[in-house]
Amino acid sequence: MKTFVVLASGTGSNFEAIAKATLEKKIKGEIKLLIVNKKNAGAIEKAEKLGIDHIYNNFKDIDSVINIINGINPDFIFLAGFMKILPEKFIDAFPNKIINVHPSLLPKYKGLHAVEQALEQNEKEIGATIHYVDKDVDTGEIIMQESFNIENLDLDEIYEKLHKIEHRIYIQSIIKITEE
Numbered sequence: 001m002k003t004f005v006v007l008a009s010g011t012g013s014n015f016e017a018i019a020k021a022t023l024e025k026k027i028k029g030e031i032k033l034l035i036v037n038k039k040n041a042g043a044i045e046k047a048e049k050l051g052i053d054h055i056y057n058n059f060k061d062i063d064s065v066i067n068i069i070n071g072i073n074p075d076f077i078f079l080a081g082f083m084k085i086l087p088e089k090f091i092d093a094f095p096n097k098i099i100n101v102h103p104s105l106l107p108k109y110k111g112l113h114a115v116e117q118a119l120e121q122n123e124k125e126i127g128a129t130i131h132y133v134d135k136d137v138d139t140g141e142i143i144m145q146e147s148f149n150i151e152n153l154d155l156d157e158i159y160e161k162l163h164k165i166e167h168r169i170y171i172q173s174i175i176k177i178t179e180e
């Protein structure tokens, strides 16, 4: 049985999807802790409903976060809408253990507002990527990607479809890396 820590900043729909997949045993592992860096993160309520331990940490003292996670010694750390660039010290502390979800077909459109960046370039296909986290932003090894056509979709429809894909491929990626 693998163990996980999840980091989130916002709504937490990816966190919720992963958590449900662990509780339903689709993923053979357990989320030991959710860490949020925003006090009002929607992920907190979702963790409470699902009975998953959670703490707030502003990530200003990165050694304290590393110590907390080392105390758990998880197999993987999943970033699920975690909107802060992690310092090199953190990345170095957990080599090949940190995974992220990004709302573009990397290597295209790294960083913030990836969907808007793609729309500005008149892309007809966009998508989501699950990837390992390395020292640069959104550059690590890709685990899984899925694209879809956005012609005839409005922005709400685009985000709805994107999130569904993110949740599905995040779960599939976790199954893949935990069963390798």
Ligand code: GRF
Residues within 6 Å of the ligand: 008, 009, 010, 011, 012, 013, 014, 015, 080, 081, 082, 101, 102, 103, 166
């Ligand atoms: C997702 O679109 C993810 O790709 C991006 O932030 C968003 C988080 O959504 N990194 P949620 O908090 O998981 O609902």
